[in-house]
Amino acid sequence: xxxxxxxxxxxxxxxxxxxxxxxxxxxxxxxxxxxxxxxxxxxxxxxxxxxxxxxxxxxxxxxxxxxxxxxxxxxxxxxxxxxxxxxxxxxxxxxxxxxxxxxxxxxxxxxxxxxxxxxxxxxxxxxxxxxxxxxxxxxxxxxxxxxxxxxxxxxxxxxxxxxxxxxxxxxxxxxxxxxxxxxxxxxxxxxxxxxxxxxxxxxxxxxxxxxxxxxxxxxxxxxxxxxxxxxxxxxxxxxxxxxxxxxxxxxxxxxxxxxxxxxxxxxxxxxxxxxxxxxxxxxxxxxxxxxxxxxxxxxxxxxxxxxxxxxxxxxxxxxxxxxxxxxxxxxxxxxxxxxxxxxxxxxxxxxxxxxxxxxxxxxxxxxxxxxxxxxxxxxxxxxxxxxxxxxxxxxxxxxxxxxxxxxxxxxxxxxxxxxxxxxxxxxxxxxxxxxxxxxxxxxxxxxxxxxxxxxxxxx
Amino acid sequence: xxxxxxxxxxxxxxxxxxxxxxxxxxxxxxxxxxxxxxxxxxxxxxxxxxxxxxxxxxxxxxxxxxxxxxxxxxxxxxxxxxxxxxxxxxxxxxxxxxxxxxxxxxxxxxxxxxxxxxxxxxxxxxxxxxxxxxxxxxxxxxxxxxxxxxxxxxxxxxxxxxxxxxxxxxxxxxxxxxxxxxxxxxxxxxxxxxxxxxxxxxxxxxxxxxxxxxxxxxxxxxxxxxxxxxxxxxxxxxxxxxxxxxxxxxxxxxxxxxxxxxxxxxxxxxxxxxxxxxxxxxxxxxxxxxxxxxxxxxxxxxxxxxxxxxxxxxxxxxxxxxxxxxxxxxxxxxxxxxxxxxxxxxxxxxxxxxxxxxxxxxxxxxxxxxxxxxxxxxxxxxxxxxxxxxxxxxxxxxxxxxxxxxxxxxxxxxxxxxxxxxxxxxxxxxxxxxxxxxxxxxxxxxxxxxxxxxxxxxx
Numbered sequence: 001x002x003x004x005x006x007x008x009x010x011x012x013x014x015x016x017x018x019x020x021x022x023x024x025x026x027x028x029x030x031x032x033x034x035x036x037x038x039x040x041x042x043x044x045x046x047x048x049x050x051x052x053x054x055x056x057x058x059x060x061x062x063x064x065x066x067x068x069x070x071x072x073x074x075x076x077x078x079x080x081x082x083x084x085x086x087x088x089x090x091x092x093x094x095x096x097x098x099x100x101x102x103x104x105x106x107x108x109x110x111x112x113x114x115x116x117x118x119x120x121x122x123x124x125x126x127x128x129x130x131x132x133x134x135x136x137x138x139x140x141x142x143x144x145x146x147x148x149x150x151x152x153x154x155x156x157x158x159x160x161x162x163x164x165x166x167x168x169x170x171x172x173x174x175x176x177x178x179x180x181x182x183x184x185x186x187x188x189x190x191x192x193x194x195x196x197x198x199x200x201x202x203x204x205x206x207x208x209x210x211x212x213x214x215x216x217x218x219x220x221x222x223x224x225x226x227x228x229x230x231x232x233x234x235x236x237x238x239x240x241x242x243x244x245x246x247x248x249x250x251x252x253x254x255x256x257x258x259x260x261x262x263x264x265x266x267x268x269x270x271x272x273x274x275x276x277x278x279x280x281x282x283x284x285x286x287x288x289x290x291x292x293x294x295x296x297x298x299x300x301x302x303x304x305x306x307x308x309x310x311x312x313x314x315x316x317x318x319x320x321x322x323x324x325x326x327x328x329x330x331x332x333x334x335x336x337x338x339x340x341x342x343x344x345x346x347x348x349x350x351x352x353x354x355x356x357x358x359x360x361x362x363x364x365x366x367x368x369x370x371x372x373x374x375x376x377x378x379x380x381x382x383x384x385x386x387x388x389x390x391x392x393x394x395x396x397x398x399x400x401x402x403x404x405x406x407x408x409x410x411x412x413x414x415x416x417x418x419x420x421x422x423x424x425x426x427x428x429x430x431x432x433x434x435x436x437x438x439x440x441x442x443x444x445x446x447x448x449x450x451x452x453x454x455x456x457x458x459x
Numbered sequence: 460x461x462x463x464x465x466x467x468x469x470x471x472x473x474x475x476x477x478x479x480x481x482x483x484x485x486x487x488x489x490x491x492x493x494x495x496x497x498x499x500x501x502x503x504x505x506x507x508x509x510x511x512x513x514x515x516x517x518x519x520x521x522x523x524x525x526x527x528x529x530x531x532x533x534x535x536x537x538x539x540x541x542x543x544x545x546x547x548x549x550x551x552x553x554x555x556x557x558x559x560x561x562x563x564x565x566x567x568x569x570x571x572x573x574x575x576x577x578x579x580x581x582x583x584x585x586x587x588x589x590x591x592x593x594x595x596x597x598x599x600x601x602x603x604x605x606x607x608x609x610x611x612x613x614x615x616x617x618x619x620x621x622x623x624x625x626x627x628x629x630x631x632x633x634x635x636x637x638x639x640x641x642x643x644x645x646x647x648x649x650x651x652x653x654x655x656x657x658x659x660x661x662x663x664x665x666x667x668x669x670x671x672x673x674x675x676x677x678x679x680x681x682x683x684x685x686x687x688x689x690x691x692x693x694x695x696x697x698x699x700x701x702x703x704x705x706x707x708x709x710x711x712x713x714x715x716x717x718x719x720x721x722x723x724x725x726x727x728x729x730x731x732x733x734x735x736x737x738x739x740x741x742x743x744x745x746x747x748x749x750x751x752x753x754x755x756x757x758x759x760x761x762x763x764x765x766x767x768x769x770x771x772x773x774x775x776x777x778x779x780x781x782x783x784x785x786x787x788x789x790x791x792x793x794x795x796x797x798x799x800x801x802x803x804x805x806x807x808x809x810x811x812x813x814x815x816x817x818x819x820x821x822x823x824x825x826x827x828x829x830x831x832x833x834x835x836x837x838x839x840x841x842x843x844x845x846x847x848x849x850x851x852x853x854x855x856x857x858x859x860x861x862x863x864x865x866x867x868x869x870x871x872x873x874x875x876x877x878x879x880x881x882x883x884x885x886x887x888x889x890x891x892x893x894x895x896x897x898x899x900x901x902x903x904x905x906x907x908x909x910x911x912x913x914x915x916x917x918x
Contacts, residue, residue, distance in 0.1 A: 029662055032682050157647050166644055167626050184643065185625055188616050203488055221710065223491050224703040226685070243702045244683040247709065251680070254713040255799055258720070262795035262893070273800035274813055278820035285792050286825060292788055293829055293863075296781035297836055303777045304844070310776060317769060317776055318762045321901055322755035324780060325787070329751055329894040333744050336721035340714055341732035354733055361737035366745060370752055377756055385763070404752075434721070434893060435788040442780055 007040040014048050026053035026061065035064035043072035051081070056161075059088030068275065070097060074105065083112035086121075090164055092137035092245065095124035124239070132216040133209040135249060136230045136239030141169045145179055145197030149190040156184065165242060168227045171200045176236040178204055178229055206231050209238055214253045218345065220246040257343065261336065261434050264288070292439045299324075299442050306450040309459050315385055316453055319378065319400050320446070323407050327445040328438030330366060331411035334359050335437055339419045339429045349424040355416055363412035367405035375401040391457060403445075403452040410448065411441040466499040473507050485512035485520065494523035502531035510540070515620075518547030527734065529556060533564060542571035545580075549623055551596035551704065554583035583698070591675040592668040594708060595689045595698030600628045604638055604656030608649040615643065624701060627686045630659045635695040637663055637688055665690050668697055673712045677804065679705040716802065720795065720893050723747070751898045758783075758901050765909040768918050774844055775912055778837065778859050779905070786866040786904040787897030789825060790874035793818050794896055798878045798888045808883040814875055822871035826864035834860040850916060862904075862911040869907065870900040 013021045026034055026049065034053075038046040038061075046069065050061050062070065062085050074082060074097075086094050086109065098106060098121050110118050120138050127133030141159050143152050156166045169187075171180040180200030190199045206229045207216045220228050220243055228246075230239040264284050303310070303320075310317055338355060341347045347355060378397035387393055415437055419429035453459065472480045485493055485508065493512075497505040497520075505528065509520050521529065521544050533541060533556075545553050545568065557565060557580050569577050579597050586592030600618050602611050615625045628646075630639040639659030649658045665688045666675045679687050679702055687705075689698040723743050762769070762779075769776055797814060800806045806814060837856035846852055874896055878888035912918065 030664060030682050153647070160644055160648055166647075185619055188612070188625075189619055205489060217706075221703070221706040223489050226702070243685075243706075244680070246706060247676075247680040247702075250706065250709060250713075251803070254709075254716075255803070257713075258717065258795055258799055261717070261720070262792050264792055264796065273796065273805045274810065274817065278817055278824070281796070281817065281821045282824040285789070285821065286828060289785065289788050289792070289825060290828055290832060293781055293785045293832065294836075296784060297840060299780040299784075300777040300836075300840065303780070304841075307773055307776075311773065314766055314770065317766070318759040321758040321762070321780070321783060321905070322752055325755060325758075325783070325894075325897060325901060326748065326752045328784070328787075328897065329748050330744070332894060333721050333723055333748070336717055337723065337732065337740070340717055344710070344714070346732045351733065358733065358737055358740065362740045362744065365737070365741040366748060369745060369749055373749065373752065377753075377759075381756060381759065382763075435784075435791060438784060438787065438897075442784060446780070 006037050010038070010041060010049055011045065014045060019052055022049050022052035023054075026050065026057055031057060031060035032064045034061050039066060039069060043069055044076065047073050047077065055084065056088055059085045063089050063093045067097075067100065071100060074101065079108060079112045082109050086113060087117060090137055091120060091124060091139045092135060095121050098125050127209065130213055131209065132207050132211045132213055132230050132241060133239070135213050135216070135245050136209070136241050137164055137245075138239050139164045140227070140229075140240045141166055142172045142176070142237065143169050143182065143196050145171050145173075145195065145200070147196045148192065149187045149194045149196065149199065150192035152182070152187050152196050153184075156187075165227055165240075168225075168240070170204075170229050170237055170240070171196055172237050175234075176238075178206060178231055178235065178237045180204060181229070183226075204229060207241070208233075213241075213249050216241050217246040217249040217253070221250070253343075257339070259284075260428070261339070288435060292435055295439050296442070299439075299446055302443065302446045302450070306446075309450055309454060312388060312459060313391065313396070313453070313457070315378075315382055315387070315396060316400075316449070318382070319374070320449060322374065323400070323404050323449050324442045324445040325438075326370060326404060327407040327411035327441040328434075330363065330408050331415035331437045331441045332434040334362070334412045334415035335419055335434065338416045342419060342423050342429045349420050352417075352420045352424075355420065356413060359412050359416040360409070363409040366412070367408045370408055371401040371405040374404050395457060396453075399453045399456040400449075402456065403449040406448045406452065407441070407445045410444050411437075414441060414444070465496050469497070469500060469508055470504065473504060478511055481508050481511035482513075485509065485516055490516060490519035491523045493520050498525060498528060502528055503535065506532050506536065514543065515547055518544045522548050522552045526556075526559065530559060533560065538567060538571045541568050545572060546576060549596055550579060550583060550598045551594060554580050557584050586668065589672055590668065591666050591670045591672055591689050591700060592698070594672050594675070594704050595668070595700050596623055596704075597698050598623045599686070599688075599699045600625055601631045601635070601696065602628050602641065602655050604630050604632075604654065604659070606655045607651065608646045608653045608655065608658065609651035611641070611655050612643075612646050615646075624686055624699075627684075627699070629663075629688050629696055629699070630655055631696050634693075635697075637665060637690055637694065637696045639663060640688070642685075663688060666700070667692075672700075672708050675700050676705040676708040676712070680709070712802075716798070718743075719887070720798070747894060751894055754898050755901070758905055761902065761905045761909070765905075768909055768913060771847060771918060772850065772855065772912070772916070774837075774841055774846070774855060775859075775908070777841070778833070779908060781833065782859070782863050782866050782908050783901045783904040784897075785829060785863060786870035786900040787893075789822070789867050790870035790896045790900045791893040793821070793871045793874035794878055794893065797875045801878060801882050801888045808879055811876075811879045811883075814879065815872060818871050818875040819868070822868040825871070826867045829867055830860040830864040833863050854916060855912075858912045858915040859908075861915065862908040865907045865911065866900070866904045869903050870896075873900060873903070 038049050050058055053061060124138060139162065141156060141163055143155065160166045167184045169182050170178060171182060173179055180202045181204045182196055182200040186199055205219060205223050205225065207219060209230050209232050216228055220241065225243065227240040227242045229237055230241060232238045375397040378400055379393060382393060418437065423429045497508050509517055512520060583597060598621065600615060600622055602614065619625045626643045628641050629637060630641060632638055639661045640663045641655055641659040645658055664678060664682050664684065666678060668689050668691050675687055679700065684702065686699040686701045688696055689700060691697045834856040837859055838852060841852060877896065882888045
């Protein structure tokens, strides 16, 4: 992703002390692009480039740097340089940065900031991770309802340089209670002397500060919003979440879902696969893998308890992996489908019976196809295998096919039930990791397999 | 998700023919909310409600209805009603609608539309699914560079009612080639007589019409854009993709990734889990499940070929499932991590060696822990199991532990390699479904298991 070609040229400019060239470079592209290009340099060199940018760009470029580079820079930057950058950063980004700094570093920087900024940072950083409060920003515009449209536009023009967005304004009373919402488009289209209170929408789509960030992002998506206002317990406006935050939240939630589904723990920050030490990757994955391997002893015990059956009919051992792994596959599929439908709001836990009925139908169809196939497989592949007296290959095949069918139905229903149960308990449905599910249905599969064989073949 | 409480009230208003109440209902909430509420009615009743809404709201509500309800409505709506709705719909949504209609229905509706609209629909509907062209809209504002800021604002004011956004305008020459970009904020902040050509940004972040839609959405995310301009092969501006489309694209891509990872084929449209017939669910899942179960015969054949070994040392059968399923788990984890890192642009296929080295380190650590654990497990659990002469439980445990370790390393590297290979070949890395991977490493696992046992125990 990096463009290492530019690094030597930048280093040349740095050595030559060509300030104009460095400034021009910082202004030549989107701050995200500049941030990406200077990431190929050391943090110190990168700062030497960035400090030539105009002040407002400096903060924008800094905001787009990876978190670890930001932290490295903070280490050697002077208090005043930091304070100047922090003042100009988007309010939500700077609160995030503060959360990651050491107590010591925070105490060093805070005194260099204006009183209002200190309070803003402390307030935004106080909300619990994962809530709407933790991702909202405080740089938005509020209007009083008795302003005219022309006055409001004038107000926006003055505020514009310091606000993340001027396209959405929020109308509040003297206690900051949210009365309505008005877009810049509405203001421009209105008669200049119309009152804001008369042209605003009073049915404002809003979210509580303690609400899940994913819920907030899904609201922005559903209602095609530019920004979603956030209110506290007293109905006062405390922040907004913007459309670009919604994209980041949904991407982050999806990464988490996928990792949970694959039984990977720990949090994943952006841009870090290669930077994350192998030990951390190990730690994130070991918990479940080792745990599941430990649970796998149950499978071992089950086989052990049926060892006489196996001794008598060794052919059963050949088809054992097919039964367990097909159970894992079908269970994972139904779990994934249900988890996704829950995440997208297509279904709610109350729909459980309808979902189970649907999954049951799907499972029956899969069972039929798989059962017929596995019977054919036994008949064809094990033709030459010696079968002990009193048994026929046809009956053995039937027992295996029946066990596979039962296993598919069980695994599919378990796969659908677990995320529904988790959602009902207000847990994250994605906690039902696919490997965990596979391990659980390994156990049911082996039991069904040996029971069916014993019952049908009378061993 | 539906609110069935309102349906009876709406039905009452319908029966009473209370037009004012129905109109007020349509105006009382966000079109997405109205669409959700009337989805509880039959399509015919829903239309009877919607037709009381003012014209522009009618199209907005219709656009937010589920696709199948839209199609049901189209069936009984008159040509002129359809034409009026279609004229007011967002241009990208109406092109999508057209793609889903039958040839016959299209031919019936097109003549009722204005020439320009017909061409616009045909043009937008012509782009291949999944490309930037297929998701872009054509209702944006273009400006000439010699306009003044004040003239441009006046232009936007006039265009506002018919455009999806007036916050981003694109400056084009007489051949519609993209010269620059200017935001409404820039225009408001500029001196009224400043030329658009002087205040515009000429380094416009843009995308080709044939580019992958996910790439476009990721650009919107990376650069925090409200809209991304789309250009054709001749560098002419042909459309824009807006921030709300980016959210929908990323959500759709997430669902596809998750389904591919769980080996579910077929496309998933929004809001349809319960509406999708069981047969379609079956069809989407059967391909891989049945295919993998068929491949599972290889596992059976391997075990069959080692049946003498098994007969001699039945204890090996007890730990077989643990070795194969742990391999599946670790392989799925590394595949998921690499697929996600590729999707987020954290790594590129060129990083393959660094990724494999990292995964190798992780795998070694996992192997060590799992190996020691499984040796302990064998020693503890199989204490009482009779061991044939010439073997000791300690050596058998060591063989099982070593096989498990080798299997974890193999599975982890295969899991990381397959998505990298897919990305290198420009395929979707997520095609490496977790169940497919589990089936593949089942085979390697069994081979490693029996080979190690034979080599170490000299069977």
